[in-house]
C-alpha cells in the first residue's frame with residue numbers, strides 16, 4: 001500500500017496575492033492499494049474505486065471519472081499513454097481540509113492527484129515536473145507549490161514562448177474532460193510545457209504559529225476571483241509591493257516584530273474587494289492588532305476566504321475567540337485551529353499491505 005500525504009495551505013498572507021503560499025499542518029491523506037489480478041469490468045473501466053472519509057463527504061463525487069483528484073491523476077496518466085489506473089486500484093481519501101474555505105483544499109486535491117498518477121503509473125516524475133502538471137489544472141501557483149514542496153514559499157510563473165503559452169491556455173475542460181472516463185478518442189491530452197512555474201522557500205520564525213478561524217460557509221475561489229477588478233491604480237500596486245518586499249523577511253525574524261509584521265501583511269488588491277462576500281471581514285482585519293491582542297503579529301484573509309489567518313506567538317484562544325465572536329454577530333459560526341508550517345510538503349511512503 002502507498003500512503004500519500006498533502007498539507008493544506010494558506011495563500012497570499014496579505015499582500016502576496018497569487019505569489020505567497022504557506023503549507024500548514026492539516027493533511028489530505030490517500031491510501032492506495034491495487035489488486036493486479038482483478039480484471040476491468042464494464043462498470044469500472046478505469047479500474048478505480050474511491051472511498052472517502054472526512055469533511056464534506058456529501059459533496060465529493062466518488063465516481064473516478066468525475067472526482068477532481070482522480071480526474072487530475074487520469075490527465076497525468078493519459079499524458080503518459082496510460083488510459084486507466086492499474087487493475088483493482090482502490091483510493092481511500094481521508095480529507096480533514098474544509099472545502100471552499102481558503103485553506104487550499106483544491107490545491108491539495110490537485111497535488112494529490114498528480115502524485116497519485118506518479119505512484120500508480122510508475123512515472124518517477126520529479127516534483128518540478130509534478131508542479132507543471134498541477135499548474136495545468138490549478139492555474140495560480142501559490143497553493144500548489146506550498147502543498148507540493150512544503151513550508152513558506154514565494155512562487156512565480158515563467159513567461160513562456162508563444163507555443164508553450166498556447167498549451168497552458170488550453171481550456172480547463174480539455175485538460176480535465178468531464179467525464180474523464182468518457183469515449184476514448186485516442187487523442188493525447190495537452191502535455192504541459194516544462195518549467196511553467198518556480199518557487200523559492202523562505203525561513204519561518206520558530207515562534208510564529210497560524211490560528212485559522214474557519215467560518216461555516218463556503219466561498220468558491222472562482223467567485224472570490226470574480227469580484228476582483230481587472231486593473232489597479234499605481235498607488236495600490238505600490239502599497240502592496242512595499243509590504244511584500246518586507247513580508248518574507250519579517251516572517252523569518254526571531255524573535256518576531258509584531259508591529260512590522262502587522263504592517264507588512266496589509267493589502268489593497270484583494271481583501272477589500274472580497275469583503276463584499278465575507279460579512280465582518282474589514283472590521284476583523286482592522287480591529288485585531290498587536291495593541292489589542294498580546295501575541296498577535298499579523299492578520300489576513302486565508303487564500304480566497306472566508307477563513308481568517310492570524311499569525312501569533314501566544315494567546316491563541318483569546319485571538320480566536322474575538323474573531324469567532326465578531327463572526328457570531330453576523331450570524332456565522334466558526335471553528336478554529338492552531339496550525340504550524342508543514343515543512344515536508346507532499347510525502348509518499350510505501351507500507352506492507354495489512
Ligand SMILES: Nc1ncnc2c1ncn2[C@@H]1O[C@H](COP(=O)(O)OP(=O)(O)OP(=O)(O)O)[C@@H](O)[C@H]1O
Pocket residue numbers: 009011028060061067068069093095098099100101102103104105106107109143219220221222302303304305
Ligand atoms: N479532496 C477532494 N476531493 C475532491 N474534490 C475536492 C477535494 N478537495 C476540494 N475539492 C474540490 O475543490 C472545491 C473547493 O475549491 P476552491 O478552490 O473553491 O476552494 P479551496 O481550495 O478550499 O480554497 P482556496 O483556493 O481559497 O484556498 C470543492 O468544492 C471541491 O469541488
Ligand SMILES: N[C@@H](CCO)C(=O)O
Pocket residue numbers: 011012017018019140142143221224225270303304
Ligand atoms: N491566490 C489565490 C488563492 C486561492 O486559491 C486567490 O487568492 O484567489
